[in-house]
Each structure stands twice: as structure tokens, then as C-alpha cells.
Amino acid sequence: MSSSAISRDDVAHLASLARIDLSEDELDRLGAELPAILEHVKVVQQVAGDDVPAMSHPIPVTNVLRADEVRTGLTPEQALSGAPDAEEQRFSVPQILGEE
Amino acid sequence: MTALVAFEDALTRYDPVMGLEVHVELNTATKMFCSCATTFGAEPNTQVCPVCLGLPGALPVVNAKGVESAIRIGLALNCEIAEWCRFARKNYFYPDMPKNFQTSQYDEPIAFDGYVDLTVPAEDGGEGETYRIEIERAHMEEDTGKSLHVGGATGRIHGASHSLLDYNRAGIPLIEIVTKTIEVPGEKAPAVARAYVNYLRDLMVALDVSDARMDQGSLRADVNLSLKPRGSDVLGTRSETKNVNSFRSVERAVRYEIGRHAGILDAGEKVVQETRHFHEADGSTSAGREKSDAEDYRYFPEPDLAPVAPSREWVEELRRTLPEPPAERRKRLQAEWGFSDLDMRDTVGAGALDLVAATIAAGTTPAAAKKWWLGELARRSNETGTEIAELGITPQQVAEIQGLIDAGRINDKLARSVFDGVLAGEGTPEEVVVSRGLEVVSDDGALSEAVDQAIADNPDVADKIRGGKVQAAGALIGAVMKQMRGQADAARVRELILEKLS
Numbered sequence: 001m002s003s004s005a006i007s008r009d010d011v012a013h014l015a016s017l018a019r020i021d022l023s024e025d026e027l028d029r030l031g032a033e034l035p036a037i038l039e040h041v042k043v044v045q046q047v048a049g050d051d052v053p054a055m056s057h058p059i060p061v062t063n064v065l066r067a068d069e070v071r072t073g074l075t076p077e078q079a080l081s082g083a084p085d086a087e088e089q090r091f092s093v094p095q096i097l098g099e100e
Numbered sequence: 101m102t103a104l105v106a107f108e109d110a111l112t113r114y115d116p117v118m119g120l121e122v123h124v125e126l127n128t129a130t131k132m133f134c135s136c137a138t139t140f141g142a143e144p145n146t147q148v149c150p151v152c153l154g155l156p157g158a159l160p161v162v163n164a165k166g167v168e169s170a171i172r173i174g175l176a177l178n179c180e181i182a183e184w185c186r187f188a189r190k191n192y193f194y195p196d197m198p199k200n201f202q203t204s205q206y207d208e209p210i211a212f213d214g215y216v217d218l219t220v221p222a223e224d225g226g227e228g229e230t231y232r233i234e235i236e237r238a239h240m241e242e243d244t245g246k247s248l249h250v251g252g253a254t255g256r257i258h259g260a261s262h263s264l265l266d267y268n269r270a271g272i273p274l275i276e277i278v279t280k281t282i283e284v285p286g287e288k289a290p291a292v293a294r295a296y297v298n299y300l301r302d303l304m305v306a307l308d309v310s311d312a313r314m315d316q317g318s319l320r321a322d323v324n325l326s327l328k329p330r331g332s333d334v335l336g337t338r339s340e341t342k343n344v345n346s347f348r349s350v351e352r353a354v355r356y357e358i359g360r361h362a363g364i365l366d367a368g369e370k371v372v373q374e375t376r377h378f379h380e381a382d383g384s385t386s387a388g389r390e391k392s393d394a395e396d397y398r399y400f401p402e403p404d405l406a407p408v409a410p411s412r413e414w415v416e417e418l419r420r421t422l423p424e425p426p427a428e429r430r431k432r433l434q435a436e437w438g439f440s441d442l443d444m445r446d447t448v449g450a451g452a453l454d455l456v457a458a459t460i461a462a463g464t465t466p467a468a469a470k471k472w473w474l475g476e477l478a479r480r481s482n483e484t485g486t487e488i489a490e491l492g493i494t495p496q497q498v499a500e501i502q503g504l505i506d507a508g509r510i511n512d513k514l515a516r517s518v519f520d521g522v523l524a525g526e527g528t529p530e531e532v533v534v535s536r537g538l539e540v541v542s543d544d545g546a547l548s549e550a551v552d553q554a555i556a557d558n559p560d561v562a563d564k565i566r567g568g569k570v571q572a573a574g575a576l577i578g579a580v581m582k583q584m585r586g587q588a589d590a591a592r593v594r595e596l597i598l599e600k601l602s
Contacts, residue, residue, distance in 0.1 A: 017396060019193050056186060056401030062409040068128050068165035071135035073149030079267075080145065082155075089144045090248065090264035093195040096257060 102363040110362030111286035119324035131271035133160030144266035152271035154199030166273040169309040174211025187402040196244035206399040209239035234280040245270040294351040302426040337371040352383040437466035458495030542589035554579040
């Protein structure tokens with residue numbers, strides 16, 4: 001999204017992708033606020049020239065790797081302790097609707 | 101629904117364009133981003149931790165062995181290896197990924213721009229044709245959890261009241277290998293797709309980076325297919341048939357989709373871009389979900405993982421660990437052994453290539469190694485439904501049995517009893533021969549007595565031989581063998597018979 005123009009439909013689409021239920025009022029409000037946020041980010045883009053690469057990690061490190069050695073994780077009881085519902089030692093989730 | 105068009109008919113008007121995506125589950129001891137075990141078939145949710153459950157505050161760390169395997173796969177596919185690449189989050193909401201994203205790679209795959217040359221066997225068993233398949237990329241990602249749908253018919257998601265999740269598989273390293281578009285003559289497309297997946301399986305096994313078992317899901321193929329009208333350059337809309345789980349199914353899925361697309365296009369309708377499910381029972385596919393656009397996944401670089409920048413020294417070190425490519429090895433072995441194409445295909449098909457190779461390396465002739473593995477042992481493998489490599493007999497033991505035959509201590513028939521004994525766990529071939537008393541009798545005293553008895557029992561036959569019909573000796577040899585429970589030295593028996601009756 002290089003342009004900061006964000007339509008109300010864009011906001012509705014993003015909301016549905018993020019599974020956020022927005023009211024009509026909220027769609028209107030965010031449709032106005034999101035472009036403002038993108039404008040702020042644009043200022044950074046102006047400062048960062050081609051010689052400043054985008055970074056995704058705050059520290060310039062690479063190859064943080066670990067050995068392939070098994071370590072004990074959680075017990076099933078611990079793993080399931082935070083689950084709203086469990087059955088047959090598995091996490092129980094509501095019906096998965098409208099998807100395959 | 102529009103009618104299917106017969107495969108051959110479809111090819112008179114359309115050319116298929118394929119793309120294949122293969123997911124390989126690595127055989128690392130731990131997951132890609134955490135130290136949980138990866139044992140297949142463990143009790144549900146016993147191989148999980150805060151990282152693979154996506155609990156707040158958990159910090160993933162990349163498995164070095166996963167990167168190593170990815171690089172070796174990339175090199176074996178003749179790919180470039182990235183000097184610097186990152187992981188990315190592929191965002192979607194589905195309970196099989198508790199983090200609500202899959203850690204994958206997006207525009208910076210670890211390996212890219214490769215190719216493989218594969219030979220598609222000719223149907224008549226003759227010289228096959230070679231095709232080059234271009235590799236777009238191979239990237240690192242993680243597997244998802246397993247869902248169990250409850251309350252619906254036969255475990256299907258439709259009609260299910262709720263679903264149960266086991267996250268043991270979530271986070272197991274996957275390498276996704278993506279081809280560039282494959283355009284081969286339409287009638288070859290199904291066989292080429294199959295040969296490609298087969299090639300990858302053999303390669304993964306040779307690299308020892310994966311079990312590559314399609315039946316257990318450690319190697320899964322997605323078949324992308326579209327048609328373009330003959331003579332046109334306009335690409336059609338593609339369908340993506342997911343998780344096809346056998347070589348034969350890959351072939352059938354391509355055939356089916358060609359016929360289905362042709363039916364839709366013939367009717368003047370539009371192919372829908374969607375994922376499809378393959379049905380083993382009748383070889384058909386059915387609609388899954390409509391495909392989201394790539395941007396709907398809102399990929400962005402994974403901020404919790406540092407970039408991977410494999411040094412060129414490491415890459416070259418790994419290049420030196422690459423095995424001889426399976427196809428070249430086969431060609432070399434076939435020439436060394438003097439096997440026909442058919443022999444070779446039978447050997448590979450029986451899963452006996454390495455076993456035959458090891459038996460020959462232990463000193464047996466290629467012909468004898470082939471005889472035992474493809475005859476006696478393949479038969480037992482079929483009868484018991486056991487993989488030939490799992491029968492419980494080693495190539496060294498087979499070589500030892502052949503050695504006993506060559507030394508004249510047992511014959512082929514007695515060897516079958518030795519196989520019985522070794523497979524029953526009675527010890528080494530030598531021990532079985534002794535404990536079962538299987539040694540061939542070549543002592544003239546005992547043999548001579550048996551020959552005299554056989555002559556006495558079969559006077560007509562004896563007369564024929566006296567009259568010069570030497571080929572009748574077979575009947576007397578048979579009688580001696582019967583008397584001696586198969587343990588007579590047949591060559592010596594023959595000599596004795598001819599001596600006595602000349």
C-alpha cells in the first residue's frame with residue numbers, strides 16, 4: 001500500500017482479515033485515521049534514502065541458531081490448562097464455519 | 101456442473117500448464133523454531149511448548165539443522181543459495197496454527213532458481229525421455245497442527261459440531277519446493293508430474309533429510325493446473341489440488357483436472373481459482389475454498405527471528421556432503437550390474453535397490469543378488485505385507501547364503517530353508533544350516549546307497565538310461581533327492597547314476 005488513500009472498503013476488508021468486528025461509525029472513523037498514520041510513516045520514508053535498508057530486527061545480528069537437541073516442553077495438562085475447552089487431550093475449538 | 105471431457109479429447113484443443121508445490125517434512129529431532137520433539141504418532145499435545153503453542157512472550161529460535169537441510173536440498177536442486185534471507189509471517193486465522201500466523205519465507209527464500217532433469221520411463225519399458233523441470237524456489241516454513249472434526253459424518257469438517265486440535269505437528273520444519281510453470285506435451289503431463297514427485301522423494305531419501313513418506317504425510321504434493329487453448333499464449337485460470345498423497349494420485353489428479361477444465365472451457369464458462377481436494381476412491385477432485393489473494397496473508401518480515409546469512413564456506417562445505425544424484429546412481433549401477441531396464445525397474449519398485457547394492461558389495465554376483473531379493477524375498481515381502489527392507493534379513497546374510505551355495509554346502513532348494521530360519525530369528529545362515537541339518541550330502545557312500553535304491557525302484561527308467569537316453573537321469577535324480585529330503589548334491593548324484601548305468 002504505497003498510497004495513503006484508504007477507502008472505507010479497504011478498512012472493512014482489513015477488519016475482516018483481522019477478524020475485528022467494526023461498527024459503521026468505527027469504519028468511518030478508521031477510514032479517516034489510518035491515512036493519517038500512513039502519512040506519519042511517509043515522513044520516515046522520506047528521511048531514509050536508498051542507502052538505508054529497511055530493517056525488520058532492531059539489532060543487526062544474523063544466524064542466531066540453536067542445536068537440534070530435544071528439550072522437554074509442557075505436559076499436556078500444562079498445555080491445555082489455559083484452553084477454554086479440551087477433549088481427548090486436545091484443544092477443543094468451536095465449529096469452523098464457512099471455511100474448508 | 102459441466103461435463104468432464106475425456107483426457108485424450110481435451111488434449112486435441114488445449115495444452116496444460118502445470119506447477120507443482122511439494123512440502124517435505126524434515127527429519128530433524130526438534131521443531132523448526134523450538135526444541136520440542138518431532139516423533140511421529142506421539143500422544144496428542146505431548147510435544148508442545150510455549151513457542152509452538154503461540155503463547156504470549158515466547159521467543160522462537162531457528163534450528164540449525166533445519167537450515168542445513170534446507171541448504172542441502174537447495175543445492176541438490178541446483179539452486180542458488182541466498183546470501184541473506186529472512187523469515188516472514190503469513191497471517192491467517194485457522195485453528196491449526198495457534199499463533200494465527202505461519203512462520204514461512206516470502207520474497208527471500210533460502211534457495212532459488214534451480215532445476216532437475218528427470219527421466220520419464222517409457223510405457224513399453226524402453227528408453228525413457230528426459231525433461232528439465234525448473235525450480236522457482238525452495239523455502240523454509242513450519243507445519244501446522246492436526247484437526248479432528250467431531251460430530252459430523254466420517255470426520256469431515258462439514259456438519260461437525262466442533263474440532264479438536266493436536267499441536268504436536270505444529271512447528272515441524274517443512275521445506276516447500278515450488279517449480280516454475282511446466283509445459284510439456286499434454287499427453288506426457290500426468291507422467292511427468294508423477295516422475296517429478298518420485299524424483300523428489302528419492303532425492304530426499306538420498307540426502308537423508310526426510311522420511312519422505314507420502315502415506316504418512318512427510319511428503320505432500322499440490323498440483324496447480326490450467327489450460328490454454330491450442331495455439332494461444334493466454335494462460336488460463338488455475339486450480340490448486342492440495343495434499344495429493346501418492347505418486348499415482350499425482351498422475352490421476354493431473355488427468356482429472358485437465359478433463360474438468362476442458363469441460364468448463366468448452367461450455368464457455370470460467371474456471372474458478374480455488375483449492376481442490378483429491379479423492380483417492382474415484383480419482384476426482386472437489387472444490388475447497390476459493391483462493392485468497394497473496395496480499396490477504398499480509399506477509400511481513402518476522403521480527404522475532406534474526407535473518408539467516410549462510411556463509412559461502414558453509415554452503416560449499418554442505419555441497420561436499422551431497423550424495424550422488426539418485427538417477428545417476430541408478431544409471432551407474434545398472435551399467436555395472438548389467439541389469440536390463442526391466443530388472444532395474446523391478447529392483448527399484450520392490451524397494452530393493454540399496455539391498456541389492458549392499459549384497460553385491462558383500463561379494464555376491466549381481467544375478468544372484470537379484471534372484472534372491474526379487475524372487476524369494478520380494479515374495480515373502482508381498483505375502484506378509486512387510487517392506488522388503490524390514491523383513492529381518494541383511495544383505496550380508498543374503499551374501500553369506502549365496503556363499504554357502506557357491507561352496508557347494510547347500511543348494512538353492514535348501515537355501516529356502518536357510519532363509520526361513522534366518523527370518524525366524526534362528527541365527528546366522530551358518531547357524532541355521534547346522535541347527536536345521538541342511539547341509540548337502542556329497543559323501544559318495546550315502547549317495548551311492550540312495551542311487552542304488554532309486555535304480556532298483558525304477559527299473560524302466562534305468563533301462564532307458566542304459567539304452568542311451570541320458571536325459572532320463574532326471575527322474576532318478578528326483579527320486580534320490582526325495583529320499584534324501586533335498587539334501588543330496590545333485591551334480592554328484594548325476595555322475596553316480598551315469599557311472600552305474602553306463
